[in-house]
Amino acid sequence: MNKSAFSKRVAALRERLKKLPCDTVWIIQPENRRYLSGFKAEDAQLTELSGSLLINKTQAVLVTDSRYSLEAEKEAIDFEVHTIKQDLIEGFPEKLKRIGTEKLGFEEDHLTWGLHRQLTEALGALSPPVSLKPLKGLVEEMREIKDNLEVKALEASADLMSEILDTVIRGLKPGLTEREVAWQIEALAREAGAESLAFPSIVASGPNSALPHAVPTDRTLKTKEPIILDVGVRLDTYRSDMTRTVFLGEPEPDLKNIYMTVRQAQLAALKEVRPGVDSCHPDAIARQIINDAGFGEYFGHGLGHGVGLATHERPRLAPQKPVKLKKGMVVTVEPGIYVPGKGGVRLEEMVVIEADGPRILTKNNHFYDFKS
Amino acid sequence: MNKSAFSKRVAALRERLKKLPCDTVWIIQPENRRYLSGFKAEDAQLTELSGSLLINKTQAVLVTDSRYSLEAEKEAIDFEVHTIKQDLIEGFPEKLKRIGTEKLGFEEDHLTWGLHRQLTEALGALSPPVSLKPLKGLVEEMREIKDNLEVKALEASADLMSEILDTVIRGLKPGLTEREVAWQIEALAREAGAESLAFPSIVASGPNSALPHAVPTDRTLKTKEPIILDVGVRLDTYRSDMTRTVFLGEPEPDLKNIYMTVRQAQLAALKEVRPGVDSCHPDAIARQIINDAGFGEYFGHGLGHGVGLATHERPRLAPQKPVKLKKGMVVTVEPGIYVPGKGGVRLEEMVVIEADGPRILTKNNHFYDFKS
Numbered sequence: 001m002n003k004s005a006f007s008k009r010v011a012a013l014r015e016r017l018k019k020l021p022c023d024t025v026w027i028i029q030p031e032n033r034r035y036l037s038g039f040k041a042e043d044a045q046l047t048e049l050s051g052s053l054l055i056n057k058t059q060a061v062l063v064t065d066s067r068y069s070l071e072a073e074k075e076a077i078d079f080e081v082h083t084i085k086q087d088l089i090e091g092f093p094e095k096l097k098r099i100g101t102e103k104l105g106f107e108e109d110h111l112t113w114g115l116h117r118q119l120t121e122a123l124g125a126l127s128p129p130v131s132l133k134p135l136k137g138l139v140e141e142m143r144e145i146k147d148n149l150e151v152k153a154l155e156a157s158a159d160l161m162s163e164i165l166d167t168v169i170r171g172l173k174p175g176l177t178e179r180e181v182a183w184q185i186e187a188l189a190r191e192a193g194a195e196s197l198a199f200p201s202i203v204a205s206g207p208n209s210a211l212p213h214a215v216p217t218d219r220t221l222k223t224k225e226p227i228i229l230d231v232g233v234r235l236d237t238y239r240s241d242m243t244r245t246v247f248l249g250e251p252e253p254d255l256k257n258i259y260m261t262v263r264q265a266q267l268a269a270l271k272e273v274r275p276g277v278d279s280c281h282p283d284a285i286a287r288q289i290i291n292d293a294g295f296g297e298y299f300g301h302g303l304g305h306g307v308g309l310a311t312h313e314r315p316r317l318a319p320q321k322p323v324k325l326k327k328g329m330v331v332t333v334e335p336g337i338y339v340p341g342k343g344g345v346r347l348e349e350m351v352v353i354e355a356d357g358p359r360i361l362t363k364n365n366h367f368y369d370f371k372s
Numbered sequence: 373m374n375k376s377a378f379s380k381r382v383a384a385l386r387e388r389l390k391k392l393p394c395d396t397v398w399i400i401q402p403e404n405r406r407y408l409s410g411f412k413a414e415d416a417q418l419t420e421l422s423g424s425l426l427i428n429k430t431q432a433v434l435v436t437d438s439r440y441s442l443e444a445e446k447e448a449i450d451f452e453v454h455t456i457k458q459d460l461i462e463g464f465p466e467k468l469k470r471i472g473t474e475k476l477g478f479e480e481d482h483l484t485w486g487l488h489r490q491l492t493e494a495l496g497a498l499s500p501p502v503s504l505k506p507l508k509g510l511v512e513e514m515r516e517i518k519d520n521l522e523v524k525a526l527e528a529s530a531d532l533m534s535e536i537l538d539t540v541i542r543g544l545k546p547g548l549t550e551r552e553v554a555w556q557i558e559a560l561a562r563e564a565g566a567e568s569l570a571f572p573s574i575v576a577s578g579p580n581s582a583l584p585h586a587v588p589t590d591r592t593l594k595t596k597e598p599i600i601l602d603v604g605v606r607l608d609t610y611r612s613d614m615t616r617t618v619f620l621g622e623p624e625p626d627l628k629n630i631y632m633t634v635r636q637a638q639l640a641a642l643k644e645v646r647p648g649v650d651s652c653h654p655d656a657i658a659r660q661i662i663n664d665a666g667f668g669e670y671f672g673h674g675l676g677h678g679v680g681l682a683t684h685e686r687p688r689l690a691p692q693k694p695v696k697l698k699k700g701m702v703v704t705v706e707p708g709i710y711v712p713g714k715g716g717v718r719l720e721e722m723v724v725i726e727a728d729g730p731r732i733l734t735k736n737n738h739f740y741d742f743k744s
Contacts, residue, residue, distance in 0.1 A: 044571065044684065046418070047481050066672070067585040108486030109419050113478070114508060116485045136486060183562060190555060199416065213439040261590065300438070 005149050006078045009036050010060055012142060019055070022105035022133040024096070027053040030109040031237075031309035032139035037076040040237055041068050049088065053079065059099050063092065068159075086114070086370045093122050096130050108134035137314075144306060144314045145328040151352050152328050153238035154308065158350050158361035161233045161240040166364035167216075169246055174223055178203040180214035180231070198232030198239035198311045209245070209344040212227060212301055212336060223249035226259075226343045230238045232311060239311050241332050242362040243348030255345070256370040258295065258337045262345045263367060265289040265335040269303055269317075271327065273333060273351055273358040277313045280322040286335040295337045300345075302333040307350055327354045330361070377521050378450045381408050384514060388662070394505040396468070399425040401482040403609075403681035404511035409448040412609055418484060421460065425451065427437055430470050435464065436667050460487070465494050478486050480506035509686075516678060516686045517700040523724050526680065526702050529570075530722050530733035533605045533612040534722045535561045538736035540665040541618055546595055550588035551573040553601070561605045570604030570611035581617070581716040584673055584708060595621035598715045600629075604683060611683045613704050615720030616736040627717070628742040630667065630709050634717045635739060637707040639725035641675055641689075645697065645705060645723055645730040651687045652694040658707040659691075663742035667709045670716075676704040679722055701725045702733070 013036060017025060033039050034052055039062055042211075043049035051064035051072055062079040064072045069083045084091030096104060104123070106116070113140065123130040146154065147300050168184050181200040190198060204214035206225040215227070221227055230243040265286035272282040283303035288353065290299045302318030315323050317331055334348030347367070351358035385408060389397060405411050405425055411434055411557035413422035423444055434451040436444045444453045456463030468476060476495070478488070488504065495502040518526065535723075540556050554573040561569060576586035578597040586600070593599055596619060604613040617631065638659035644654040655675035662671045674690030679702050687695050689703055706720030719739070723730035 045682065048684070070583065072588065106485070109484050110488065111485050111505065112481050113483050113485050113488045114480030117480065117506070134485065134489070186562070187559060190558070211442065215443065310417065312420070 001189060004146060006036065006038050006076075008147070009142065010055060010078065012140070013055055014057060016138065016142075017055070019140075020105055020133070020135065022103040024054055024056040024075040024099065024101040024103070025105045025135065025138065027055070027107065027139060029107050029139070031143070031313075032107070034214055034237055034309055035139060035143055035298065037062055037079050038077075039072055041071055047115070053188050054095070054099060054101070055102065056099060059094070061099060067128065087314060089118055089119060089122050092119075093126055093130070096123070097126060101130055102128065102134070103131050103133050105133045105138070107127055107138070109138050125187040128291040133189070143308055145269055145326055146308060146330050146352070147328070150238065150308065151235055151330065154240065154350075154352070155361050157194075157233055157235040157238045158239040158242070159233055159363065160189070160192055160194060160278070161231060161242055162190065162363035164233070165229060165231055165242065165244065166366070169244065169366050172221060172227065172246065172248060174248055176221050176227060177218045178208070178221070179218055180207055181221070182216040185229075185231055194235050195237065196234050198234045198241060202228060202230035202243075204228045204344075206343060207341060208283060208338050210338045212338055212344070212346070216284070221248060223247075223253075226251065226255060226345055228346055230346065230348065232307075236311055239307055239309070240362070241307050241311055241348065243334055243346045244366045244368060245345045245347060247368070257293075259345045259368060260370050261290060261293040262335050262337055262347050266333055266347050266349065269333050269335065270349065270351065270358055270360070273317075273331065275325060275327045277325045278322040279317050279325055280319050282333065283317050283319055286333075290335060290337060293338075298337045298339050300338070301336065304348075305333050306331050317372050325353055327353055327355055333358075351362060377519060378408065378410050378448075380519070381514065382427060382450065385427055385511070386429060387537065388510065388514075389427070392477055392505070392507065393511075394475040394507070396426055396428040396471065396473040396475070397477045397510065399427070399479065401479050401511070403515070404479070406609055406681055407511060407515055409434055409451050411444055411448040411451075419487070422463075424668070425471070426471060428471060428473065433467070433471060435467055445502070461490055461494050464491075465498055465502070468495070469498060473502055474500065475503050475505050477505045477507040477510070479510070480508050492687055499714070511702075512686055515680055517698055518702050518724070519700070520679060521700065522609060522610065522680065523700070523726045525608055526612065526722075527733050529566075529605055529607040529610045529612040530614065531560070531735065532564055532607055533603060533614055534735035536564065536605070537601060537603055537616065538738070539612065541601070541616065541738050544593060544599065544618065544620060546593050546620055548578055548593050549590045550580070550593070551590055553593070554588040557601075557603055566605040566607050567609065568606050569612060570606045574600060574602035574615075575714070576600045577696065578715060579713060582710045582712050582714065584710055584718070593620060593728060595619075596623050596627075598623065598627060598717055600716060600718055602720065606677075609681055611679055611681070612734070613679050613683055613720065613722055615706055615718045616738045617719060618738060619740070627715060629665070630711065631717045631740060632742050633662060633665040633667060634707050634709055634719050638705055638719050638721070640723065641705050641707065642723065642730055642732070645703065645725060647697060647699045647725060647727065649697045650694040651689050651697055652691050654705065655689050655691055662707060662709060663715075667711075670709045670711050671707060672710065673708065676706050676720075678703050697725055699725055700725055705730075
C-alpha cells in the first residue's frame with residue numbers, strides 16, 4: 001500500500017460526503033478504518049475501540065488512545081493522529097468541536113445502541129450541539145470495487161491459500177481426523193506469514209460433509225467419502241476463500257454424479273461472472289443445472305459473495321437483491337449439493353471480474369473429471 | 373458443564389427479570405449466550421449472529437438458523453432450539469409473538485443502532501406491538517462471580533497456559549525473534565487442545581517492552597534486556613491471562629530495581645485481593661509502592677481485571693468506580709513499570725478470590741529475586 005491509494009480513497013469518500021446529511025464521517029468499523037487509512041489494529045472487543053477515523057472536507061484524523069498511537073502514526077500515514085483517553089465519552093466530544101463538526105455521520109451497523117445513547121447526550125450538551133446522523137454501507141459500497149493494489153493483495157492471499165491447500169490435500173490419508181487436518185492448514189498458514197485464517201477452516205468428511213457449515217470434529221477420514229475443505233487465510237489483512245471436495249479412493253456412482261453436477265454448475269456460472277451482468281444471474285444458471293439434475297432442494301445457500309478485507313462482503317451472488325457486476329469486483333463462485341445422511345460436495349473458486357470476464361485467483365485445482 | 377449449572381444461571385436471570393421493565397430478555401452477546409445456555413458458536417461478524425436467546429418467566433428459547441441448529445441442539449441442552457431464516461427481521465418478530473413477548477429487553481452494548489432501528493419498525497408493526505427496552509450489563513454482572521464449574525474451567529485454562537509458558541521460557545535464547553516466540557506459544561496452545569489464544573500474545577523485548585500493548589516484531593531477543601511475555605489461552609471457551617518478564621543473562625542494576633519494585637507491588641497487592649475489600653484498594657497499594665520508588669508516572673494502567681469467558685470483564689481493579697470484591701471472582705493482578713527508551717517490566721498473576729484470600733491459578737513462576 002502506498003500513500004496515493006489511501007489518498008484516493010479518502011478523496012472518493014469526500015465526493016460522497018457532499019451528498020450526505022453530515023459534515024463529518026466517523027468510521028469505527030475495523031475493515032473500513034483499514035480501507036481508508038491503512039490502520040490495521042483490531043478491536044479487543046466491541047466496547048473497546050482501538051481507534052476511529054474522522055473525515056471532513058479538509059481534515060482526516062485518526063483518534064486513538066495511547067496503546068495504539070505508535071501503530072497509528074506508522075500505518076495511517078495520510079491521517080493526523082490524535083491521542084485521547086480510552087473512554088470515548090471523555091475526550092471525543094472536545095475533538096469534534098476542534099475540527100468543527102456539527103453533524104456527525106456514524107455507521108449504523110457498527111455503533112452500538114448504548115454508545116449512541118451516551119454520545120447523543122454528550123454531544124447534545126456541547127454548544128453548539130453536535131447531532132448524529134446514521135450512515136448505512138457507505139464505505140462497504142466503496143469496498144465493492146477493488147483497486148489494483150487490493151487485487152494484488154487478494155491474489156497473494158489466494159496464492160498462499162492455494163499452495164497450502166495443495167500441500168494438505170496431497171498429504172490426506174485415512175485415519176487423520178478432521179481436526180488434525182484443520183490444524184495443519186492453520187499451522188502452515190501462520191508459518192508462511194498469514195496473520196490468521198480468514199475464518200475457521202471447514203474440514204468435513206462423510207456425513208459431516210452434508211452440513212454446509214460443519215465444524216471439524218475428531219472423526220477420522222475414510223476412503224470413498226467426500227471430504228469438503230473450505231479454507232482461507234488473511235494475509236496483510238486481505239482474505240482468501242476457497243473450497244475443494246476430495247475423495248480418498250474412487251467414490252460410488254451417486255456421489256460422482258453429485259460431484260459432476262456441482263462442477264458443471266460452477267463452470268457454467270463462472271462464464272457469467274462478467275461486467276454488466278446482474279449478480280443474481282450466475283446463481284440462477286448454477287441453480288438451474290442443479291435443479292435439472294434433481295438436487296434443487298439440496299442447494300440451500302447463495303452462489304457466492306464478495307471477498308476483500310472481510311470474508312463476506314458485497315456483492316452477494318444470490319437470488320435476492322441483484323446489483324450489476326462490475327470490473328474490479330472479487331467474488332466467490334461456490335455451488336454445493338448437500339444430501340443429509342449421504343454427504344455433500346461444494347466447489348469454490350475466488351475470481352476477480354475483469355473487462356472480458358472472470359480471472360480465477362485460486363489455484364492448484366484438485367478437481368475431478370468423473371465420467372458417468 | 374452439566375445441565376444444572378445452566379439451569380441455575382437461567383433461574384438467577386429470571387430472578388433479576390422480575391425487577392426489569394421487560395417480560396423477555398434477548399441475549400445476543402456471544403459470551404453471555406455461552407454463559408446462560410452452553411451454546412459456544414461465535415458470530416462471523418457483528419451483523420451476522422449465529423444465534424440469540426429469548427428467556428421469559430417460563431420459556432428458554434435459542435433462536436438460530438439452519439447453519440447452527442445441530443450445534444445448538446447439542447450444546448444448549450436446557451433450551452428449546454427454534455430455527456428461523458438467517459435474516460433476523462424475517463422470522464424473529466413472529467417468534468416473539470409466539471412466546472408472548474410484549475416488552476423485549478435487549479443488550480444495549482451489543483445491539484447495533486441500525487438493527488435496533490429495523491427491529492423497532494418490525495416489532496412496532498405487530499399487533500399488539502412489541503416494545504424494546506435497553507439493558508446494560510445484566511448478564512455481565514452475573515458473570516462476575518464464578519461458580520465451581522467455572523473456577524475449574526479457568527483453573528484448567530491457567531494450568532495449560534502456565535505449562536506452555538514454562539516450556540517457552542526455558543527455550544528462549546538470543547537470536548529468536550519476538551514473532552517466532554509468539555508463534556511457538558500459539559502452536560503449543562493449539563496442539564494442546566486450546567480453541568485459540570485468549571488474545572494475541574505480547575512478546576516484547578528491549579525498548580519494545582516499554583510499550584504496554586506491544587505487537588510482536590521481527591526484533592531478535594538480546595541478553596540483559598527485559599522480555600515481557602503476556603499470554604493466555606481459551607480452553608473450552610474459558611480464558612487465562614498471565615505475564616512474566618524474563619532476562620537472558622543478568623540485567624543492569626536499574627532494571628533489577630524496576631523489576632523488584634514491580635514484584636513487591638504485586639506481592640503487596642495480592643494480599644489485599646480478598647472478599648469485602650474495595651476493588652480500588654489493591655490498586656492503591658501497588659501504586660503507592662511504585663510511586664514511593666519514583667516510578668509513579670510509568671505505571672499507566674489499572675492493576676487488573678476480571679477474567680472468565682472474556683479476557684477483560686468485571687470487576688476492574690483500578691482507581692475508578694470501585695466495587696466490593698467477592699468470593700468467586702477471578703481477577704488478574706498485574707502492576708507494571710514502563711520507562712520509554714529503557715524498557716518495561718510487567719508481572720501478572722490470575723487469582724480466584726476465596727473466603728480467606730486469593731488463590732493463585734497461574735503457575736511455573738519464573739520470578740526473580742534480585743538482591744539490591
